Amino acid sequence: MKTLKTDIENKTNARIFKRLIAAALACVLVLSLLAGCAKKPDEPAENTTGKPVEKTTAAPVKVETFTFKKGSAEVVIGAEAAAILTALGPQDEEPYESESCALEGLEITYFYPGFDLYTYKASANATEYITGATFWDDTMETGEGLYIGAPAAKVAELYNVTIGDSSNISIKKGDCELLVVLENDAVKMITYNYPAELIVGG
Amino acid sequence: MSFVSFGFIAFLAALIVLYYIVPKRVQWMLLLAGSVFFYAFAGWKAMIFIAVTALSTWLAGLLIGRRAAARDAYLKEHGGELDRDAKKAYKARVKKQTYLIMALCLALNLGILAVIKYTDFGISILNGIFRLNLGYFRFALPMGISFYIFQSMGYIIDVYRGKYAPEKNPARFALFVSFFPQLLQGPISRFDELGKTLYGPHAFDWNNISKGAWRVLWGYFKKVIVADRLITVVTGLAGGPEKYKGVYVVALVFFYAIELYADFTGGIDITIGVAQMLGIEVAENFDRPFFSLNITEYWRRWHITMGTWFRDYIFYPLSVSPRMLKISKWSRDKLGQAIGKRVPVYLSTIIVWFVTGLWHGAAWNFIVWGLLNCLVIIVSQELAPLYQRFHKRFKFSNTKGYNVFQMFRTFWLMGFIRVLDVYRDVPVTFRQVGTVFTHWNWGRLFDGSLLKLGLGWQDFVVVLLACGVMLAVSIMQNKGQVRDRLIRRPAAIRAALFVLIVLLIMVFGAYGIGYDAGQFIYVQF
Amino acid sequence: MGTDTSVKNELNTGTDPGVKKPGKRVLKAVLIALAAVAVLALSLWLLQRLLVPKYISSSEEGLLVKEYYSYAGGNDVLFVGDCEVYSNFSTVKMWTEYGITSAMRGSPQQLIWHSYYMIEDTLRYETPKVVVYNVLSMKYGEPQKEAYNRLALDGMEWSPVKRQAIRASMMSDESMLSYVFPILRYHSRWSELKAEDVKYMFKTKQLSHNGYVMRVDVKPVPSRLPVAKPLKDDEIKFADVCWEYLDKMRTLCESKGIKLVLIKAPTVEPHWYDEWEAQIVEYADKYGLDYVNFLKEDVLTATGLDYSTDTFDAGQHMNLSGAEKLAVWFGAYLRDNAGLEDHRGDNDLAAKWQSKIDYYEEMKAAQYRQLEEKGTVDSYWGD
Helix, strand or coil: CHHHHHHHHHHHHHHHHHHHHHHHHHHHHHHHHHHHCCCCCCCCCCCCCCCCCCCCCCCCCCCCCCEEEECCEEEECCCECHHHHHHHCCCCCCCEEEECCCCCCEEEEEEECCEEEEEEECCCCCCEEEEEEEECCCCCCECCCCCCCCEHHHHHHHHCCCCCCCCEEEEEECCEEEEEEEECCEEEEEEEECCHHHCCCC | CCCCCHHHHHHHHHHHHHHHHCCHHHHHHHHHHHHHHHHHCCCHHHHHHHHHHHHHHHHHHHHHHHHHHHHHHHHHHHCCCCCHHHHHHHHHHHHHHHHHHHHHHHHHHHHHHHHHHHHHHHHHHHHHHHCCCCCCCCCCCCCCHHHHHHHHHHHHHHHHHCCCCCCCCHHHHHHHHHCHHHCCCCCCCCHHHHHHHHCCCCCCCHHHHHHHHHHHHHHHHHHHHHHHHHHHHHHHHHHCCCCCCCHHHHHHHHHHHHHHHHHHHHHHHHHHHHHHHCCCCCCCCCCCHHHCCCHHHHHHHCCHHHHHHHHHHHHHHHHCCHHHHHHHHHHHHHHHHHHHCHHHHHHHHHHHHHHHHHHHCCCHHHHHHHHHHHHHHHHHHHHHHHHHHHHHHCHHHHCHHHHHHHHHHHHHHHHHHHCHHHHCCHHHHHHHHHHHHHCCCHHHHCCCHHHHCCCCHHHHHHHHHHHHHHHHHHHHHHHCCHHHHHCCCCHHHHHHHHHHHHHHHHHHCCCCHHHCHHHCCCCCC | CHHHHHHHHHHHHCCCCCCCCHHHHHHHHHHHHHHHHHHHHHHHHHHHHHHCCCCCCCCHHHHHHHHHHHHCCCCCEEEEECHHHHCCCCHHHHHHHHCCCEEEEECCCCCHHHHHHHHHHHCCCCCCCEEEEEHHHHHCCCCCCHHHHHHHHCCCCCCHHHHHHHHHHCCCCCCHHHHHCCHHHHHHHHHHCCHHHHHCCCCCCCCCECCECCCCCCCCCCCCCCCCCCCCHHHHCCCHHHHHHHHHHHHHHHHCCCEEEEEECCCCCCCCCHHHHHHHHHHHHHHCCEEEECCCHHHHHHHCCCCCCCECCCCCCECHHHHHHHHHHHHHHHHHHHCCCCCCCCHHHHHHHHHHHHHHHHHHHHHHHHHHHHCCCCCCCCC
């Protein structure tokens, strides 16, 4: 008699248990939806085996950027400038330098046939980095094959973007931006921008 | 709210003043209010999570307690009428019921943790195996979730085991779960220990205030002067594995060990010191771990409350579980005594370390990190007889010099295992550690290359001096608490020293805009 | 063990023969605590004096905002803006030519809200007849660098205006507290301390001439300049916040009876786009404001500016020669359009300005001397 009772109790218990588990899982689900849009905790996201990592994914991101070629030299936007400048060779025109007002930063524009190249140094002795370039004639091609005068459709095709009302198309790759200006359905200007504030130390 | 912020210091000062002004019976309510305020900075959604954990655990504890009380009352009343078997059966039934309640509570809370923390990891594994391209949820983890859930689960298991009676008042229990000094980084407290002093009443005691303040100050010293300064170098070295090989890896191991030690023990010092200023005793979490002679000892002295948690709530139950006993019997029968008796212990050890790794983070590097720790522990256990023979044979093995060598060995062994979590990528870590032997560039240590990592030589001097101070204090601690000895000095000297340390932290601390770790960003291709 | 405890107990109950009454002990403790707090505060103050940048051998322009308070009062013209203001108009020349009293409140990359609050701050000391705002900073809808905030704000004297200015300017990682206690910002300078940090702990040097910063050397505008980069969509229209502050500036001036004049200095870099010009012209027309764009051919010709001799950094800032030419032309413009008086007959004022002229000449001579000796001007003071 007693064993029977326990048996029944057990079965009921098991059923209740299953139901409760289901309910708990539902709770978990609802809460996880909340977490999906939860604000980032103000805790510094340090990676330590001392403390658990309160971050869900942490795959290191490979830095991507735009590049283009001038002759055999490859210009990598955002990269250290020295080797690239050497590869591009000396120019007749003196580069144009502008100092940051009152601070140490130095922006330099180098003049090459077909394009201006921008670099930045955090201070006189700091490493120089490529921060961008502007093409000003159709002898230059982007790494993907875009040139001044190309039809607008080519931008869409090469960069997989939709062309809307704006005459400016901004294409991002990593931290680097490629800005294409259209006029009368053709490419009028091409500029690369790399945010100088990302280059502080070095 | 970070400990290293003026907001926190202002909050703390206000709280302490109020704490000793209000009637003693409401002190703990003030602490709860303070903890809620503290947690509110993590956002209201995070508060829902901690509330769910607190409420569900409290309720489960209460239900278990009621069942246990009903059982005791029933047995007291009807004990005489039942025979031994019936009593046993009745007890087993109640046990089953309380087990159900506990299991449910565990399922809910660990389920929350699992879903939020491990879903993306699971997806990444699925993506890897089946070449899928499933999207990630990228849940933002509620602040301190790994800690407060483990602390609550320890409580419910203890209540189920009848270790202590459950807390009846939900607000009091909520304070146990959310006590602000230990929310961010532990320690993982036990209810029976923390509960002794958590709820007061606490009369104003200058001794507590002063000792607590010294401990907090010491915590800031370690965290702000050493740890936060070294972050720059550590992130720099870890972020450019292609560029930083060979001796740089050795440097990374070293600096990360110091950084993590200073950061974590410093944070715990602040936690314990703050609690002490409130008259509350929080469990110690470290016992000068870098003085450990081997890894087993290291794990008894590093992140102690986590180690004991895993021991008490996973390792022991696992070792004596019916399934494990079955395995034990089977292995003894099939594999012989020598191997057979090891199987269940090692199996439990492996499982515990796997889970420990997983608890630290949802990524392979943490799992491998846990298993490597496990491997070293098992191997050293297996080699123990060999060591003993060696020690017997050679007399020097008991000398101080040999002990220092052992500490040195443990430090570097742990350090090399630990770099897994700065590279955060298993193959990269192994490749990098390999370069220590293949990429011979020790000259880099002396040619100024280290000064190109974002810190100037002056910073390294500061780190060196501060490490010297930390080491000296650790050695002094051989003879008990340094603060106890300090307190015997004249008040004027103590005051002067306190002022000096505050000034040192203010000037040499790596805080604020001049020390933005993000300032050292280089481009990596 | 036993004796040890008894000694402790004696100490705790105050029966130690050295200290008779518990009251005395408490008093002693309180006194020590107070002394400690006082020593801490004093040390922090001294360390702060030591650690804040002195702006003597680098970023000298950091002196500008604070210097205003030494020449506040009695100025008919107030210039506000960035380096296109403080490098490009000689205040002393405006006095010597026309007897116009003018002051500048400019700092490097000074944003429009900085400028607005500086006008408000100025009104606490004086009410000029004309405010001149250089419109280049309209292009920045948000702060670009924390350092520029510090250069613009650290030197301001404390008042509700300063608090508002800081609130309006702070970047996300800045805190009000670090403006109240600059040591929190500059403590990391301990590793860069130089002799000048000790020497100028309690004193400073005068950089400007009523806000004008002098440079005498020459670096002509080259034959080739960078092509103008195309504007991004969000760069074409000035940001709403800039318009908001321009409106505030205009209404503030109106309410105080001040004439607001907009200018664009004749610098060739950074590029001033036609799209920007059109917006300013439209705004000036709409509210009947004067707008002088020095880049316009006719104005440029009238000023007599020569890009091969009048700039010290290839067209980004004017040198002394350029700044004096602009002052001569613009002084006449202000005299004619804002009805400014000639104060040279006022003896008190004349005496005051004579000492400014003396300092101006002194600095000019020192810079020329250095230019001759070293070939460059690497110190404004020529030392």
